Amino acid sequence: xxxxxxxxxxRYLGLLCVAMLTMGPFLxxxxxxxxxxxxNIFAYPPSLLPEHATFENFGRVLETQPFILxxxxxxxxxxxxxxxxxxxxxxxAYPLARMEFRGKNLIFVALLSSMMIPFQLLMIPVYDxxxxxxxxxxxxxxxxxxxxxAFGVFLMRQAFLGIPKALEESALxxxxxxxxxxxxxxxxxxxxxxxxxxxxxFIAVWGDFLWPLIxxxxxxxxxxxxxxxxLANTFSMDWRLVAAGAVFSILPILAVFLFxxxxxxxxxxxxxxxx
Amino acid sequence: MQTRNTMREELLTSGxxxxxxxxxxxxxxxxxxxxxxxxxxxxxxxxxFLLPACVIIGAFVLYPMLHAIMASLTDYxxxxxxxxxxxxxxxxxxxxxxxxxxxxxxxxxxLVVVPVLVIAPIFLALLVNHALPGIKFFRAVxxxxxxxxxxxxxxxxxxxxxxxxxxxxxxxxxxxxxNPVAFLTDPANALYSVMAVTxxxxxxxxxxxxxxxxxxxxxxxxxxxxxxGVSKWRQTxxxxxxxxxxxxxxxxxxxxxxxxxxxxxxxxxxxxxxxxATKTLVYFIYQSAFEEFEMGYAAAAxxxxxxxxLILSLVNLFLLRKDR
Numbered sequence: 370x371x372x373x374x375x376x377x378x379x380r381y382l383g384l385l386c387v388a389m390l391t392m393g394p395f396l397x398x399x400x401x402x403x404x405x406x407x408x409n410i411f412a413y414p415p416s417l418l419p420e421h422a423t424f425e426n427f428g429r430v431l432e433t434q435p436f437i438l439x440x441x442x443x444x445x446x447x448x449x450x451x452x453x454x455x456x457x458x459x460x461x462a463y464p465l466a467r468m469e470f471r472g473k474n475l476i477f478v479a480l481l482s483s484m485m486i487p488f489q490l491l492m493i494p495v496y497d498x499x500x501x502x503x504x505x506x507x508x509x510x511x512x513x514x515x516x517x518x519a520f521g522v523f524l525m526r527q528a529f530l531g532i533p534k535a536l537e538e539s540a541l542x543x544x545x546x547x548x549x550x551x552x553x554x555x556x557x558x559x560x561x562x563x564x565x566x567x568x569x570x571f572i573a574v575w576g577d578f579l580w581p582l583i584x585x586x587x588x589x590x591x592x593x594x595x596x597x598x599x600l601a602n603t604f605s606m607d608w609r610l611v612a613a614g615a616v617f618s619i620l621p622i623l624a625v626f627l628f629x630x631x632x633x634x635x636x637x638x639x640x641x642x643x644x
Numbered sequence: 645m646q647t648r649n650t651m652r653e654e655l656l657t658s659g660x661x662x663x664x665x666x667x668x669x670x671x672x673x674x675x676x677x678x679x680x681x682x683x684x685x686x687x688x689x690x691x692x693f694l695l696p697a698c699v700i701i702g703a704f705v706l707y708p709m710l711h712a713i714m715a716s717l718t719d720y721x722x723x724x725x726x727x728x729x730x731x732x733x734x735x736x737x738x739x740x741x742x743x744x745x746x747x748x749x750x751x752x753x754x755l756v757v758v759p760v761l762v763i764a765p766i767f768l769a770l771l772v773n774h775a776l777p778g779i780k781f782f783r784a785v786x787x788x789x790x791x792x793x794x795x796x797x798x799x800x801x802x803x804x805x806x807x808x809x810x811x812x813x814x815x816x817x818x819x820x821x822x823n824p825v826a827f828l829t830d831p832a833n834a835l836y837s838v839m840a841v842t843x844x845x846x847x848x849x850x851x852x853x854x855x856x857x858x859x860x861x862x863x864x865x866x867x868x869x870x871x872x873g874v875s876k877w878r879q880t881x882x883x884x885x886x887x888x889x890x891x892x893x894x895x896x897x898x899x900x901x902x903x904x905x906x907x908x909x910x911x912x913x914x915x916x917x918x919x920x921a922t923k924t925l926v927y928f929i930y931q932s933a934f935e936e937f938e939m940g941y942a943a944a945a946x947x948x949x950x951x952x953x954l955i956l957s958l959v960n961l962f963l964l965r966k967d968r
Contacts (some may be wrong), residue, residue, distance in 0.1 A: 372774075377776065378690055379772065380771065380776065381776070383771050383952065384771060384772070384779075384782045387768060387771065387782075387786060388786070390844075391785055391786055391788055391789055391844070391847070391848065392785055392788065392803050393790065393810075394800045394801060394844075395800070397800075397803070397804060397810045398800050398803065401803065411806075411808045412808075413727050413808050413813070414813055414817070415808065415809065415810055415813050417810075428762060431920065436743040442729070454724075456696075457696045457697045457700065458697065460693045460694075460696060461693060461694045461696070461697030461698070463693050464689070464690035464691075464693045464694055465694070465885075468689070468690045470691070473690075476694060476698065479698075479701075479812055480697075480701065482705055482706075483701050483705040483709075483802055485950075485953060485954060486709050486950060486953075487716075487901075487904065487905050487949055487950060487953055488905075489905055489907065489926045489929055489930070489946065489949060490709070490712055490946035490949055490950045491704070491705060491712060491931075491932050491941075491946075492929075492930075492933070492945065493707060493712060493715065493939050493942060493943055493946070494707070494708035494711035494712050494715065494943075495704055495708045495712070498704070498708060500702065500710075513700065513704065514700075514704040516696075517700040518701070519695045519700055522697055524959070525836075547689050547693070551693070553813045568884075570767060572790070572791055575791075575793060576791075576792070576793030576795075577793075578793065578794060578795045578908050578911075579907060579908070579930075583934065594793045594795040594796065595795075597793075597795055597799065598795050598799075598912065601799055601912070606848055611799060611803075612803065614797045615728040615799055615800060618796055619792055619794070619796060621826075622792070622793075623788075623791075624792050625715055625762050626784070626787075626791050627784075628786075629666055630780070630784050634783055634784070634787060634855075
């Protein structure tokens with residue numbers, strides 16, 4: 370049944386209204402970041418567009434704060450965390466999906482219960498543990514607590530359960546060992562789920578604020594969220610600068626998002642169906 | 645083990661079928677296959693696969709969990725030697741008006757944010773669940789707040805909420821209000837202003853969950869309804885919403901757990917103020933632990949948070965069961 374033109378027009382109107390709601394604040398931020406020093410950003414009525422758009426604020430941000438370094442830290446931490454998540458979760462998921470062994474139920478329950486514990490309850494003991502392991506002010510300290518989640522393990526287990534057993538049995542008869550089966554037979558078949566997990570862990574680690582805030586006091590290891598926060602604390606009145614820093618921190622994830630949008634939304638949908 | 649079993653069955657059945665194996669050989673074979681694997685590498689295989697995940701989750705989630713419960717029974721403060729104080733921290737919590745205030749704020753957060761985040765994304769999902777030109781663009785735009793880090797989101801909104809800011813300009817010029825609204829500086833508004841940011845961030849995320857739910861509804865139900873001449877509006881009400889129930893339950897649980905844990909928005913926009921109006925439970929824990937260094941006390945508040953989360957999760961499990 371075809372929708373009437375009126376219904377379609379109404380739908381687009383609704384879409385545009387919501388788009389203004391979600392995009393509006395970003396556009397306002399961008400407009401502020403592009404306003405020159407001579408322009409009054411507190412003018413009333415506020416000017417929606419900059420009088421003379423300029424990139425000088427971005428230059429000033431880079432002069433006052435090592436944002437390139439923050440970017441490098443964020444990228445490094447995100448890459449390490451995502452890789453660790455993919456490897457560890459899919460390794461652990463294999464025996465949980467396909468093998469019988471003593472203690473399986475115990476491990477299942479332990480993993481499941483770990484999903485219900487809010488990080489905020491753990492931050493004090495995890496902080497203590499990280500200090501005693503010498504993880505303060507290190508990339509490893511930023512990555513390790515994020516390196517595997519029970520959510521990831523269950524997501525991958527679900528994916529492995531969907532693979533016919535016969536494939537694995539014939540590989541066993543061919544003389545492949547379990548690790549080879551995992552790598553050559555199973556992992557290539559669950560790429561969509563791996564993409565989902567990559568997207569989820571990327572968003573989580575890229576936006577993470579509380580853990581780096583606690584574990585780092587060396588600004589040279591700051592990730593972008595901490596850098597933006599530091600900028601906001603130092604130049605609380607200069608919104609042009611803060612806005613430029615915020616825009617700078619959004620651009621990389623925006624680029625990743627635009628290039629892999631398919632994985633983000635379809636991946637998130639797959640996670641929703643299974644998770 | 646499973647493969648061993650199938651191999652055993654194949655060998656044994658082929659043996660009996662063709663009568664080639666003597667009973668002694670068969671007994672031996674049976675013994676070989678049923679005996680537990682010796683302590684070689686093969687018996688350890690599943691544990692080796694599980695090792696990295698278990699070490700990380702054990703070290704950074706399960707062990708700290710036990711540690712936090714223990715710490716809540718001490719006067720641990722990182723400076724002096726910690727002593728066992730029994731339930732003293734919990735007794736102090738019960739008498740602490742700041743704790744009650746933060747608990748009240750967190751519960752209010754739940755009561756307002758969860759219903760909005762359960763209902764509004766359904767409409768969003770219905771809106772984008774159409775094959776129109778440019779629909780992918782809109783889906784992406786609605787998802788943008790989800791990928792932005794909460795700190796940056798908080799800063800953006802702090803700027804939007806300014807007394808002379810864009811939102812007040814919009815409200816004044818459309819005549820919705822007569823005076824600029826003090827979104828973050830008036831204790832009566834601040835908590836609701838922070839809530840709005842949490843909602844703004846969550847809309848796209850839960851929209852996607854509903855979108856997945858919508859696409860799993862069989863199309864023929866709608867076709868049949870079309871044939872019967874049922875209006876689109878009634879189809880939504882009587883087919884879509886009931887069949888979305890599992891997704892609704894998931895969103896209810898996820899959004900309530902997220903609302904329990906609100907921290908970044910508060911930290912960036914209001915620091916718990918004005919007059920503690922936006923101090924949530926997690927902000928209270930953060931302050932007690934990392935500003936006042938009352939670690940034992942903070943841990944006790946953390947255990948309360950955990951129990952509340954646990955209750956929410958159990959309610960969720962119950963709801964999901966009921967729907968099946």
